[in-house]
Amino acid sequence: MAEPQHTPDPHLDYIRMALNLAEQSPPKPTNFRVGAVLVDSASNIVLSTGYTLELPGNTHAEQCCLTKLAEDKQYSLQSEADCLPDGTVLYTTMEPCIKRLSGNTPCVDRILATRKGRHGGIKTLYIGVEEPSTFVGENRGRDMLEAAGIKVVRIDGLRLEILKVATLGHKQAS
Ligand code: HJL
Ligand code: ZN
Numbered sequence: 001m002a003e004p005q006h007t008p009d010p011h012l013d014y015i016r017m018a019l020n021l022a023e024q025s026p027p028k029p030t031n032f033r034v035g036a037v038l039v040d041s042a043s044n045i046v047l048s049t050g051y052t053l054e055l056p057g058n059t060h061a062e063q064c065c066l067t068k069l070a071e072d073k074q075y076s077l078q079s080e081a082d083c084l085p086d087g088t089v090l091y092t093t094m095e096p097c098i099k100r101l102s103g104n105t106p107c108v109d110r111i112l113a114t115r116k117g118r119h120g121g122i123k124t125l126y127i128g129v130e131e132p133s134t135f136v137g138e139n140r141g142r143d144m145l146e147a148a149g150i151k152v153v154r155i156d157g158l159r160l161e162i163l164k165v166a167t168l169g170h171k172q173a174s
Pocket of ligand 1: 033052053060061095097101
């Protein structure tokens with residue numbers, strides 16, 4: 001008799017992978033703990049992964065993902081902006097930022113910069129949750145990316161877990 005059909009959701013699996021990465025991020029009261037995975041959708045190869053504060057400095061998950069890929073000799077890339085095979089998609093537990101309290105370059109700008117490289121750059125994003133208003137009020141990252149022609153899809157199913165991991169270092173309301 002045939003095995004019961006398992007119907008995996010590959011998008012949810014990649015968001016779960018990103019969530020596992022987010023769990024490696026050191027808790028900090030002034031940011032969210034986020035995880036991100038870059039995938040070549042043509043081959044389903046994971047090109048790079050990242051989590052908040054993985055690389056030295058005040059680094060974001062999406063930023064770490066892109067920087068690590070740019071540094072990976074296998075792809076002989078010139079820069080973050082030059083690095084992505086056509087069909088590259090980004091999975092991130094949280095919508096990319098458009099503003100950072102620290103004043104560092106927002107991840108939306110970094111993602112848009114990938115479109116100026118030799119290849120088409122990132123054209124599709126899958127996010128787990130929109131950014132809560134805790135730090136910068138309404139974050140219009142999704143709107144900005146969509147306005148630039150990038151498809152943004154929210155993958156539901158892990159919302160509570162993602163927010164729990166993201167806010168672990170925050171002061172609990174008393
Ligand atoms: C996303 C991350 C991360 C955030 N968002 N998408 N990926 N940490 O890795 C968004 C939040 C900023 C604060 C503080 N968090 O992180 O708005 O200190 O963390 O530059 O605005 O800014 P800094
Ligand atoms: Zn960011």
